[in-house]
Amino acid sequence: MHLIIAEKHIAAKRIAAILAPKKPKQVRVSGMDTYEFKDEDRTVVMGLSGHIVQLDFPKAYNNWQKVESKELIDADVITTPTHVKIVNALKKLGKEATHVTIATDYDREGELIGVEALEIIKKVNPEVDFDRVFYSAITKKEIDDAFANPAAIDFNLADAGHSRQVIDLVWGASLTRYLSISAGRLGKLFLSVGRVQSPTLALIVDKEKERQAFIPKPYWEIYATLRDKSGELFNVQHKTQKFWDRGEAQKVMDIIGDNATVSSVVRSKKKDKPPTPFNTTEFIGAASSIGYSAANAMRIAESLYTSGFISYPRTDNTVYPESIDLRAQIEVFKKGTFKEYAEKLLAKDKLVPTRGKKETTDHPPIYPASLAKKNELNDQEWKLYELVVRRFFATFAEEAEWETLKVRFDIEGEEFKANGARLLHAGWRWYYPYNAPQDRLLPALEEGDVLSIKSKEMLDKETQPPGRYGQGRLIKLMEELGLGTKATRHDIISKLYSRAYVHGNPLQPTKTAFAVVEALEKYAPTITKHDMTSQLEEDMDRIAEGNIQEENVLNESRKMLHDVFAEFDENTEKISESLRAGLREDKVIGICKECGSKLMVRRSKRGSRFIGCDGYPDCNFSLPLPKSGQVIVTDKVCEEHGINHIKIINPGKRPWDLGCPQCNFIEWKKTQEEEKRKQPETPRPEKITDVPGIGKVTAKKLEDAGVSTVDELEEVNARELSKNTGISVGKIMKWQEAIA
DNA sequence: GCAAGGTC
Numbered sequence: 001m002h003l004i005i006a007e008k009h010i011a012a013k014r015i016a017a018i019l020a021p022k023k024p025k026q027v028r029v030s031g032m033d034t035y036e037f038k039d040e041d042r043t044v045v046m047g048l049s050g051h052i053v054q055l056d057f058p059k060a061y062n063n064w065q066k067v068e069s070k071e072l073i074d075a076d077v078i079t080t081p082t083h084v085k086i087v088n089a090l091k092k093l094g095k096e097a098t099h100v101t102i103a104t105d106y107d108r109e110g111e112l113i114g115v116e117a118l119e120i121i122k123k124v125n126p127e128v129d130f131d132r133v134f135y136s137a138i139t140k141k142e143i144d145d146a147f148a149n150p151a152a153i154d155f156n157l158a159d160a161g162h163s164r165q166v167i168d169l170v171w172g173a174s175l176t177r178y179l180s181i182s183a184g185r186l187g188k189l190f191l192s193v194g195r196v197q198s199p200t201l202a203l204i205v206d207k208e209k210e211r212q213a214f215i216p217k218p219y220w221e222i223y224a225t226l227r228d229k230s231g232e233l234f235n236v237q238h239k240t241q242k243f244w245d246r247g248e249a250q251k252v253m254d255i256i257g258d259n260a261t262v263s264s265v266v267r268s269k270k271k272d273k274p275p276t277p278f279n280t281t282e283f284i285g286a287a288s289s290i291g292y293s294a295a296n297a298m299r300i301a302e303s304l305y306t307s308g309f310i311s312y313p314r315t316d317n318t319v320y321p322e323s324i325d326l327r328a329q330i331e332v333f334k335k336g337t338f339k340e341y342a343e344k345l346l347a348k349d350k351l352v353p354t355r356g357k358k359e360t361t362d363h364p365p366i367y368p369a370s371l372a373k374k375n376e377l378n379d380q381e382w383k384l385y386e387l388v389v390r391r392f393f394a395t396f397a398e399e400a401e402w403e404t405l406k407v408r409f410d411i412e413g414e415e416f417k418a419n420g421a422r423l424l425h426a427g428w429r430w431y432y433p434y435n436a437p438q439d440r441l442l443p444a445l446e447e448g449d450v451l452s453i454k455s456k457e458m459l460d461k462e463t464q465p466p467g468r469y470g471q472g473r474l475i476k477l478m479e480e481l482g483l484g485t486k487a488t489r490h491d492i493i494s495k496l497y498s499r500a501y502v503h504g505n506p507l508q509p510t511k512t513a514f515a516v517v518e519a520l521e522k523y524a525p526t527i528t529k530h531d532m533t534s535q536l537e538e539d540m541d542r543i544a545e546g547n548i549q550e551e552n553v554l555n556e557s558r559k560m561l562h563d564v565f566a567e568f569d570e571n572t573e574k575i576s577e578s579l580r581a582g583l584r585e586d587k588v589i590g591i592c593k594e595c596g597s598k599l600m601v602r603r604s605k606r607g608s609r610f611i612g613c614d615g616y617p618d619c620n621f622s623l624p625l626p627k628s629g630q631v632i633v634t635d636k637v638c639e640e641h642g643i644n645h646i647k648i649i650n651p652g653k654r655p656w657d658l659g660c661p662q663c664n665f666i667e668w669k670k671t672q673e674e675e676k677r678k679q680p681e682t683p684r685p686e687k688i689t690d691v692p693g694i695g696k697v698t699a700k701k702l703e704d705a706g707v708s709t710v711d712e713l714e715e716v717n718a719r720e721l722s723k724n725t726g727i728s729v730g731k732i733m734k735w736q737e738a739i740a
Numbered sequence: 741g742c743a744a745g746g747t748c
Binding site: 008069083165168174177194303306314485495 | 745747
């Protein structure tokens with residue numbers, strides 16, 4: 001039997017459909033759908049799900065407290081299955097196979113994924129014969145060609161990928177553990193470190209530092225509003241766009257009189273090239289500019305892809321491969337919403353698409369694979385589908401053409417100017433109307449015209465700090481620096497959010513992020529730089545070319561990591577202190593109005609959270625907090641209460657902007673009162689057990705703490721009582737609410 | 741409970 005292994009189920013299904021003389025038979029093997037047909041031999045095509053095994057340390061290393069972080073450096077690295085069903089199917093089919101063809105994706109990880117599968121088969125069928133096919137798109141032409149010319153598996157390339165896995169695991173796991181333990185952040189709140197996430201976080205922190213160090217510089221702008229013959233008003237600006245000296249600006253202001261003379265009019269044409277085909281990064285960038293987060297854009301793209309509406313969304317390629325019949329692909333849209341656009345393109349004799357800078361073998365650029373109707377998709381899906389369709393069309397369209405107008409004016413010897421632009425020929429912008437620049441129209445003017453000045457204005461401005469990274473921009477920067485891959489960059493960013501290293505979009509780092517990056521930069525600089533990835537890429541290339549053994553690269557890397565831990569060992573206390581200081585800063589939400597101490601996120605003995613005053617026990621000011629989720633203190637300050645707004649993040653959920661915790665509490669109390677008013681008047685409880693939520697057992701506890709009447713419960717300090725009884729502050733406050 | 745890389 002001939003067994004063909006593809007990287008994913010859908011690829012297996014499509015490859016089978018192309019190779020089979022008749023419709024292939026769908027057969028369940030160990031719970032997996034496989035595709036069987038008779039060619040020269042019985043042939044079975046099955047799909048994996050990317051990597052089906054994972055590297056890890058043996059179980060004995062799992063205990064963070066007992067195993068020292070640095071022991072992970074030289075620990076065994078074992079391979080464990082992550083997709084048991086697929087592994088079982090592989091074994092079952094592998095045993096029967098006489099010949100195996102690896103047909104995974106045409107890139108380094110694909111080679112490794114193929115070898116992982118082969119190794120599983122070899123365990124049950126050591127003598128099996130195997131080869132490898134390469135294709136860049138699943139079209140009949142490419143698949144037929146690939147299978148007519150099978151090649152050998154590139155084991156060196158797979159080794160290169162394997163070395164990356166080992167290095168990522170060993171560095172990431174050991175440093176994550178070390179930092180988390182050093183900072184006392186165990187459990188869900190651990191501090192993660194990794195080859196890709198840490199340099200990315202460092203970029204964000206560096207940008208924030210730049211912003212903090214930025215000193216705004218004042219400058220002035222001068223405008224005059226002119227009236228043309230027909231009475232139309234328009235603005236002109238002094239040719240010195242930024243006056244750094246107020247006096248100079250004022251001098252110009254003072255001499256502006258009643259008239260302006262047109263001193264020159266220059267008309268010219270400007271062309272605007274159509275965009276290049278979408279790869280993942282470009283797609284996320286475009287989606288991001290119309291309001292999608294990177295992770296959301298990819299999630300939706302994935303569902304459009306699995307429904308067959310767009311091609312594979314994870315690709316580096318920006319050049320359509322020749323094997324795709326592009327005209328046929330446009331013809332798909334002769335019906336439906338995009339009819340007029342498709343027809344206009346199809347009217348061209350020749351369809352020449354643009355080409356991006358990156359041409360790779362992995363997959364084609366993202367293009368619309370089939371026609372979708374608006375009611376088949378939800379709103380979010382439709383907008384992204386439309387984006388892909390329009391982008392695809394735009395890559396075949398002509399340049400856009402603008403007429404630009406530069407007009408200069410003389411006002412009492414000072415030069416002023418106005419620029420206009422008008423779209424003459426929309427070209428590709430008709431197909432792809434996103435972020436189109438607006439026309440800036442100027443009245444018809446000729447040299448020598450004299451216009452009256454209606455008003456003049458001097459604007460006070462100041463230079464702005466560099467902006468924070470938005471997700472789209474960050475992903476582009478990561479790509480430029482070689483950080484992460486098309487399939488992982490958005491995940492890495494999501495990870496930074498879920499670790500509470502960043503919040504908001506554009507991304508803003510927390511103090512914890514500052515502390516982590518600073519500690520790493522000082523003692524483990526390698527992991528904070530994108531150079532680590534470039535170095536790794538070089539090493540992987542050498543492994544792939546057969547110029548060095550994987551073992552040598554790993555030894556070298558482990559040696560470097562030992563040096564890092566030697567640094568750690570010499571500075572254990574310093575690192576721990578500076579990390580803890582940073583973590584503490586993230587808990588400060590402002591200054592207590594009652595006593596001037598810090599208001600902080602605190603934890604009661606019983607583990608419940610609240611906002612308490614650092615001046616406790618002298619000051620009892622406190623505010624409640626939600627039970628679960630990480631509290632993030634933002635830089636926004638409440639105008640009324642002078643404390644910072646907070647956000648609550650829960651894994652897998654949207655962050656909850658709680659706002660000012662004091663306003664929130666006041667609001668909450670108000671709704672509580674309203675609720676109470678709506679409900680029939682509940683009499684004030686007489687006995688303590690009449691208070692909702694207090695039973696006999698609790699009443700006994702309260703009595704032991706000296707609270708036995710309703711009045712006493714109402715008067716008692718909630719935090720004090722919580723300390724003595726172990727009952728949460730929140731609960732006690734609720735009872736007190738119920739009494740009052 | 742640790743990474744990054746696939747895929748769903």
